[in-house]
Amino acid sequence: MTICAALIVAAGRGQRFGGDLPKQYARLKGERLLRRTLRAFCGHPKVQRVVVAIHPEDAAIFAEVAAGFARVSAVHGGATRQDSVRLGLEALGADAPDLVLIHDGARPMVSAGLIDAVIAELSAGPGAADGVLPALAVIDTMKRLGADGRICETLSRENLVRAQTPQGFRFRAILEAHRKFAGESLTDDAAVLERAQGQVVTVPGDETNIKVTTMEDLARLAAVLTENRTGQGFDVHRFGPGDHVMLCGLKVPHSQGLIGHSDADVALHAGTDAILGAFGAGDIGQHFPPSDPRWRGAASDRFVRHAYDLLLERGGALIHLDFTIICERPKVAPHRAAMVASVARILSIDQSRVSVKATTTEGLGFTGRQEGIAAQAVATIRF
Numbered sequence: 274m275t276i277c278a279a280l281i282v283a284a285g286r287g288q289r290f291g292g293d294l295p296k297q298y299a300r301l302k303g304e305r306l307l308r309r310t311l312r313a314f315c316g317h318p319k320v321q322r323v324v325v326a327i328h329p330e331d332a333a334i335f336a337e338v339a340a341g342f343a344r345v346s347a348v349h350g351g352a353t354r355q356d357s358v359r360l361g362l363e364a365l366g367a368d369a370p371d372l373v374l375i376h377d378g379a380r381p382m383v384s385a386g387l388i389d390a391v392i393a394e395l396s397a398g399p400g401a402a403d404g405v406l407p408a409l410a411v412i413d414t415m416k417r418l419g420a421d422g423r424i425c426e427t428l429s430r431e432n433l434v435r436a437q438t439p440q441g442f443r444f445r446a447i448l449e450a451h452r453k454f455a456g457e458s459l460t461d462d463a464a465v466l467e468r469a470q471g472q473v474v475t476v477p478g479d480e481t482n483i484k485v486t487t488m489e490d491l492a493r494l495a496a497v498l499t500e501n502r503t504g505q506g507f508d509v510h511r512f513g514p515g516d517h518v519m520l521c522g523l524k525v526p527h528s529q530g531l532i533g534h535s536d537a538d539v540a541l542h543a544g545t546d547a548i549l550g551a552f553g554a555g556d557i558g559q560h561f562p563p564s565d566p567r568w569r570g571a572a573s574d575r576f577v578r579h580a581y582d583l584l585l586e587r588g589g590a591l592i593h594l595d596f597t598i599i600c601e602r603p604k605v606a607p608h609r610a611a612m613v614a615s616v617a618r619i620l621s622i623d624q625s626r627v628s629v630k631a632t633t634t635e636g637l638g639f640t641g642r643q644e645g646i647a648a649q650a651v652a653t654i655r656f
């Protein structure tokens with residue numbers, strides 16, 4: 274069996290990043306970047322060991338970051354990235370693996386698929402290269418500046434690629450190359466192997482595998498990780514005596530009313546369940562039990578507002594709330610704009626985030642027989 278180790282480089286001080294801590298310890302959605310990076314490698318079935326090159330001053334925070342991960346050990350890095358990698362490789366050499374993946378600690382979005390692709394290319398048989406790196410095309414035109422700051426040359430993009438990590442190597446080959454060229458300041462490990470006349474090939478990189486060097490990079494990653502979710506709600510109320518129905522918080526005159534414990538606003542009930550459903554917060558019956566006398570005759574705007582406030586408390590945002598009201602009578606179309614305005618007012622959101630539609634069931638079923646009104650709602654939220 275091929276033994277594959279990962280060497281994570283996390284000893285840098287990140288001068289370009291600012292902040293109190295080196296960038297690899299910055300938080301992304303509450304989790305430190307290095308912990309997310311470790312999770313990618315520790316959770317990969319083809320990676321047996323993980324060594325992390327850290328700065329000696331970071332021992333305490335590293336212990337926090339690595340808590341709970343098996344097969345992870347730390348080694349003190351050096352003054353440059355190249356030194357840190359060499360020291361990490363020497364540490365691994367005590368029980369040498371066949372392959373090593375060398376990866377930037379501040380590149381937390383590395384996917385299992387990319388790790389697989391690098392390992393597969395290294396394992397491609399007798400003719401396999403000694404080194405593999407994930408590469409991306411260069412999209413922008415590249416210019417070379419002269420000493421006076423003016424452009425002196427336009428480079429051809431044709432044979433240029435951007436190198437990412439993890440870069441994978443046959444362990445012996447990269448260890449020997451690093452020993453031989455120690456003390457130089459080569460910026461990636463493929464360059465060290467190239468220097469030793471080793472052959473390096475590429476696999477397709479991944480645009481989301483961003484290396485965090487600035488606060489702006491961190492913001493880009495947060496945007497990549499932003500999660501949209503959808504919830505749906507459905508409700509029915511039966512017609513009874515009355516002279517109006519409540520729909521979307523709006524009083525709509527009708528020859529009958531809707532029966533319910535509260536004001537029987539079937540649309541807002543569906544809307545409440547849609548919002549609650551989008552973040553797994555139960556349903557309207559749990560939050561406002563029909564058995565509770567407090568909710569007798571209650572205006573249903575309280576229910577939907579409560580669901581929305583819970584969402585805000587959890588750090589979510591409501592992107593859109595879309596209603597479908599299903600009935601033969603009353604006709605919804607004349608009230609549609611007022612219903613949209615009503616929901617937007619109840620939730621203090623822009624009207625562009627609310628949609629109200631209506632349909633009949635062509636005279637079929639309970640809504641067709643005008644025994645009651647049904648409503649559906651779909652909420653789109655973002656965390």
Ligand code: MG
Nearest residue numbers: 508509539542
């Ligand atoms: Mg209801």
